[in-house]
Amino acid sequence: MFIIDPRSSTPIYQQIIEGVKENILKGLIEPGDKMPSVRELAKMMTLNPNTVAKAYQELERQKVIETFRGRGTFVSMEYEAKKDGEKMTELKDIFKKAIVEAYYMGIDKKEIMIMIDEIIKELEGGSK
Amino acid sequence: MFIIDPRSSTPIYQQIIEGVKENILKGLIEPGDKMPSVRELAKMMTLNPNTVAKAYQELERQKVIETFRGRGTFVSMEYEAKKDGEKMTELKDIFKKAIVEAYYMGIDKKEIMIMIDEIIKELEGGSK
DNA sequence: CTAAGTGTACTATTTTAAATAATACAAAGA
DNA sequence: TCTTTGTATTATTTAAAATAGTACACTTAG
Numbered sequence A, B: 001m002f003i004i005d006p007r008s009s010t011p012i013y014q015q016i017i018e019g020v021k022e023n024i025l026k027g028l029i030e031p032g033d034k035m036p037s038v039r040e041l042a043k044m045m046t047l048n049p050n051t052v053a054k055a056y057q058e059l060e061r062q063k064v065i066e067t068f069r070g071r072g073t074f075v076s077m078e079y080e081a082k083k084d085g086e087k088m089t090e091l092k093d094i095f096k097k098a099i100v101e102a103y104y105m106g107i108d109k110k111e112i113m114i115m116i117d118e119i120i121k122e123l124e125g126g127s128k
Numbered sequence C: 001c002t003a004a005g006t007g008t009a010c011t012a013t014t015t016t017a018a019a020t021a022a023t024a025c026a027a028a029g030a
Numbered sequence D: 001t002c003t004t005t006g007t008a009t010t011a012t013t014t015a016a017a018a019t020a021g022t023a024c025a026c027t028t029a030g
Helices: A012-026 A038-044 A049-061 A085-104 A109-125 B012-026 B038-044 B049-061 B085-104 B109-125
Strands: A065-068 A072-075 B065-068 B072-075
Touching: A012 A049, A012 A109, A012 B085, A038 A049, A049 A065, A085 A109, A085 B012, A085 B085, A085 B109, A109 B085, A109 B109, B012 B049, B012 B109, B038 B049, B049 B065, B085 B109
Parallel strands: none
Antiparallel strands: A065 A072, B065 B072
C-alpha cells in the first residue's frame, strides 16, 4: 500500500491522504475500486480508526473517493479537476519552497527539471 | 522583508527561515549584510524574541548566517552547498507531493515546467 | 569605564493540533 | 438477525509551538 512514518512531522492523516492520491495516480488503485474499510486499514497499519476516518473524510471532501453508508468507500469514478485560484497560489508556494531548498543544496535548474522528470515517470510509469 | 502568517500551519520560526533564504537568493540581502537583531526583528513583526532566536539558530546551524556574540548576526560570506543523501530524498518527496497535487488540479507536466520557470525567474531576476 | 545592544540559556506556562480511546448509531447486505 | 459499513460524539493524552520573563557573557559606542 503505502508507508506511514509515525515520527514524521507531517500528520498521519495527511500521509494517508497523500499515499492514496499517489497510488491512484500510479494506477495501483483504480476508479471504482473498493478501499479498505476504516477499521481494516487502521488494523493493517496499526493506527487509530479515527485517524483513518479523518483521512477518508478529507479525501471524500476532495471528491477523490466516495463513501456509501454500510457499503464502504470507493475510488471516485470521475475526478473533475479544478484549478482553484487559492490552491494555485498554495501550490506555487510549495514549489518555491522546494526550489529554494534545492538551490541551497547546490542543485541547479537543469537538475531540478531532471528530478521532476523522474518523479513524473514514477507516477505515470507505474500504471498497473 | 517577508510575510509571516501567524495562522499558517507551518510554524512561524520555519516561515522566518524560508523567508530569509528566499531573500538571500533574490539578492535582497547579501553575504556580509547585517541581519536585524533578534529583538529588533521580533518587534518589527510582533513576534516573541524566542521564536526569532530559534529561527536564527537553525539558520546558523545550516551555515546560512553567522553570529558573533555582542556584535550581531550576518549573512554568511560563503555558503558551501552539499547534497546530503537524506536531504535529497526529502527534497524529492516535497516535489512529489507538489506534483501529485498539481495533477489533481489538472495541471500537466508542461504547465508544471512553466510554473517552475516562473519561480526561478522570480528568484534570479530579483537580484538587487 | 559605563551603558546599551548583541546572541544565548533557562524555566515555566499557555496554546494548539494531532492522535488515541471507547462508545454509540444508522444504513446496507448476507 | 447479525455483521460490517461510515459517521458522530466526548474525553483524554501527547507533542510541538509559541509566549513570557529573566539572566548572563560578550562587544561596541559614548
